[in-house]
Amino acid sequence: MMSFKKWIILSVLTVIPFLANSQFRLTEAGKQKGVNEKNITKNISSIVLPFIEDFSNYRNIPNPNLWENSGAWVNFDYPVFPPTVGVVTFDALDSQGQLYQGANTTGFPADTLTSCKIRLDSTLLPTPTKLTPQDSIYLSFYVQPGGGIGDIWDNIGATPAKKDSLVLQFYSISQNTWHNVWKTEGLRVDSIFAKDSTYWLFINIPIVDTIYFNSEFRFRFLNFASLANNPSYAYVDNCDHWHLDYIYLNKDRRYDDRAIRDIAFVNPARSLLKEYQAMPAIQFSEEDMGDTLSIKIINLSDIALSSQYNYYVFNSFGAEVASYNGGFENIYPYIQTKNFQTSPNHANPPINFSYSLNPNQWETFDVVHIVKEGVGQDSRTSNDTISFKQVFENYFAYDDASAENGFGIEPITVSNLALGFNLRVPDTLTAVDIYFNSTYQDANQKPFYLCVWNSLAGKPNDSIYRSHTYLTPTTEGLNQYTRYYLDSPLVIPQGEFFVSLQTKYSDYLNLGFDRNTDCSSKMFGNWSNSWEPNTLFKGSLMIRPYFGYKALIGLEEVEKEELNFSLYPNPTNSTVNLKINNSNNFHNTNYKIRIINMLGKEVYSSAFKTQIDVSALSNGVYILYIIDTKTHQTKQEKLIIQK
Numbered sequence: 001m002m003s004f005k006k007w008i009i010l011s012v013l014t015v016i017p018f019l020a021n022s023q024f025r026l027t028e029a030g031k032q033k034g035v036n037e038k039n040i041t042k043n044i045s046s047i048v049l050p051f052i053e054d055f056s057n058y059r060n061i062p063n064p065n066l067w068e069n070s071g072a073w074v075n076f077d078y079p080v081f082p083p084t085v086g087v088v089t090f091d092a093l094d095s096q097g098q099l100y101q102g103a104n105t106t107g108f109p110a111d112t113l114t115s116c117k118i119r120l121d122s123t124l125l126p127t128p129t130k131l132t133p134q135d136s137i138y139l140s141f142y143v144q145p146g147g148g149i150g151d152i153w154d155n156i157g158a159t160p161a162k163k164d165s166l167v168l169q170f171y172s173i174s175q176n177t178w179h180n181v182w183k184t185e186g187l188r189v190d191s192i193f194a195k196d197s198t199y200w201l202f203i204n205i206p207i208v209d210t211i212y213f214n215s216e217f218r219f220r221f222l223n224f225a226s227l228a229n230n231p232s233y234a235y236v237d238n239c240d241h242w243h244l245d246y247i248y249l250n251k252d253r254r255y256d257d258r259a260i261r262d263i264a265f266v267n268p269a270r271s272l273l274k275e276y277q278a279m280p281a282i283q284f285s286e287e288d289m290g291d292t293l294s295i296k297i298i299n300l301s302d303i304a305l306s307s308q309y310n311y312y313v314f315n316s317f318g319a320e321v322a323s324y325n326g327g328f329e330n331i332y333p334y335i336q337t338k339n340f341q342t343s344p345n346h347a348n349p350p351i352n353f354s355y356s357l358n359p360n361q362w363e364t365f366d367v368v369h370i371v372k373e374g375v376g377q378d379s380r381t382s383n384d385t386i387s388f389k390q391v392f393e394n395y396f397a398y399d400d401a402s403a404e405n406g407f408g409i410e411p412i413t414v415s416n417l418a419l420g421f422n423l424r425v426p427d428t429l430t431a432v433d434i435y436f437n438s439t440y441q442d443a444n445q446k447p448f449y450l451c452v453w454n455s456l457a458g459k460p461n462d463s464i465y466r467s468h469t470y471l472t473p474t475t476e477g478l479n480q481y482t483r484y485y486l487d488s489p490l491v492i493p494q495g496e497f498f499v500s501l502q503t504k505y506s507d508y509l510n511l512g513f514d515r516n517t518d519c520s521s522k523m524f525g526n527w528s529n530s531w532e533p534n535t536l537f538k539g540s541l542m543i544r545p546y547f548g549y550k551a552l553i554g555l556e557e558v559e560k561e562e563l564n565f566s567l568y569p570n571p572t573n574s575t576v577n578l579k580i581n582n583s584n585n586f587h588n589t590n591y592k593i594r595i596i597n598m599l600g601k602e603v604y605s606s607a608f609k610t611q612i613d614v615s616a617l618s619n620g621v622y623i624l625y626i627i628d629t630k631t632h633q634t635k636q637e638k639l640i641i642q643k
Contacts, residue, residue: 045117046116046118046216047066047116047119048123048124049119049123049131049251050250051118052248052249053066054083054084054245054246054380054382055087056382057086057570058086059076062074065116066115067115068114070095070114071090071094071111071112072088072111072112072113072221073088073089074086074087075089077268077515078404079144080144080148080156080189081267081340082243082245083264084300084383085386087243087244089146089157089242089243090111090221090241090244091110091111091157091241092110092225092240093110103225105226105227105228107225107226108224109223109224110225111223112220112222114219114220115220116218117215117216118219118249119131119217120207120212120214121213133208133213135251136254137249137251137253138204138253138255140202140205140247140257141247142200142201142202142203142244142245143244144189144200144243145159145188145189145243146241146242146243149189149199150190155405155515156515156516157515158241159188159240160186160223160242161226162187163185163226164185164240165224166184166221166222167180167182167222167223167224168181168182168220168221170207170212170219171212172211173214173217174211174214182203182205204255204258206255219249223240223242225240226240227239258335259301259333259335260300261379263298263307263331263371263373263384264298264300264380265298265371265383265384265386266297267295268516269367269386269387270293270294270400270517271290271517272290272293272355272367272388273390274288274291275398275519276288276396276397277397277398277399278393278395279392279395280395280427281357281360281362282425283427284357284392286354289354290351292348292349294348295341295346295369297331298340298341302333304330304333305330305331305374306328306331306373307341307371308327309326309346309369309371310369310598311349311369312368312370313353313365313366314366314596316364318596318623321353321365324350329341329346331343331346355392357392362392364389364391364392365392366387366390367388367389368387369387370384381571381621385640394546395547396544396545398419398517398519398541399540399541399542400516402514402516403514404513404515404539405513406437406511406513407512407537415503415526416451416500417509417511417523418499418523418524418525419500419522419523419541420458420460420498421497422495422496422497423492423496426491427491427548428489429545430485430490430548431484431486432483432544433484434473434481434511435480435481435511435512436473436482436509437475437510446503447472447503448470448471448502448509449470449471449501449503450467450471450499450501451463451466451467451502452465452466452490452492453498454495454496455497458496459531460498460526460531464497465486465490467486467487468487471484479512499543500526512542513541513542514539514540514542515538515539519539519540519541520534520537521533523541565637566579566637567624567637571640571641571642572614572642573615573641574613574615575611575612575613575614576614577610578593578609578610578611578612578626579610590628591608591626592605592608592627593605593606593608593609593627594624594627595612595614595622595623595624595639597622598621598622603617603622620641621638622640623636623637623639624636624637624638
């Protein structure tokens, strides 16, 4: 077993000196940015109170109906036990996923999140009423520094340094000035937990100055970051994370007004398989199914409530193939108990079925989880549904396609970093997808050999493939993999095999490292003809082996990427618009629309159209599918009806 002195975690902010001879290193990773904001419809009218945002409806770009602009980004993967699923994260990267120009080690302004205009002059319902400081208007939010909790090698993302900060400002239109109203310096989640046994700071700011009581009030958050003072640019990438959640602005509030009637999911949905997030259909067996799930549900009110939990599994045609009914259970207030739902019927539901697959046909399934308050008075329904897409195609994936950190080897001589997989039947390896983190001045671009090894006693044994030439790390985009084709297809027999990266350079090879899944037992390093297991860092390398000739041709991947659509408004009460975000080779006549309720029943079907009348549907959560009638591929989105 590798001794403790062999390991190091490298934070962008700190390096542990007594681990300086390590060969494995861990760094922070980039964010999922690079989304073109030109095609996003912006809100041009002022918002009427209440303003509430829990970031459960959007990914990447914040809701344009609430936010004017943002370098910050919405994600489900970086925070530790957020108030509800989904947060907005601030870091050191711009909207294209690159370090801000002028980034330095002393400090620089980074991300900004600015609200749309908000009416603090009056309310309109039930009757128009002028607002004044006597209306007790408060802006509250939850904030968490990045980096996670516990041992430094368990860090998720990056902890801000003490000299870093997160700032809240209010805008005065009469003075044309932004005023600082709140600020926090860098800190760790551990210090928050030690004080209050919770993972987030709750901040509640009164608005009392009359300069803000107009029809164009705005507020914004911005962070100040700093790069590590590290001589190797390969270590210097993203840093200084801050997470915000549940931003709430309204009148008739109190300073200690924390409780809100909301039962919600805390974490995103995960795979129903024991080890993999995705795997080849031909390799699947019932033995791959997990036994139970781990579900975090929270009660944000100050009283015990009853809730119902279910999950449903739909195939690619929208037909229900499995379901689970957890019944009704009481859930007690988190602000009193500091606990999530503890009933095993909801917190640890069984996986009581197995996927039914044709081993020669690709298939995807949607696993949809729903929690509802028993009496139906939940103030927010958008955080009551989470879903996971289970993919059975031609590749293995331990990771969830989101890099919270970077991981790699810093060799003294020739070194290998290997990841193991298992074949139930022989197959032909044709390509490997790898995600490399973007680093400062592209210092990550150190050549490597792509290698494949057979197995002996659970470790890499003999090399059965090495690329003819060195390959170069490239970054296609944030969390976008680069495909490396083998020089010739390689038939791999049944059993375990390993994919490895071999390098001779003394600088760091910064691979994407997913901290929300864990294949650490499958990771090995080799420095001096000795393979040693990873026993310290929990997570999954973003390395995905591909099999068969479809990976060479790439046609299936192109077809599936060509259709990407969004729904708006969502939630809706009458009509919903469909917007095709990527229209390459898209023809309306090839597609149809289906809407399925949570019982698996079809409630709407039609040929493709850009606007749908859903006024006849009852309140609730639905899945809207667009189906390619020629290839039978589908795309789907959650649709919420709220009247």
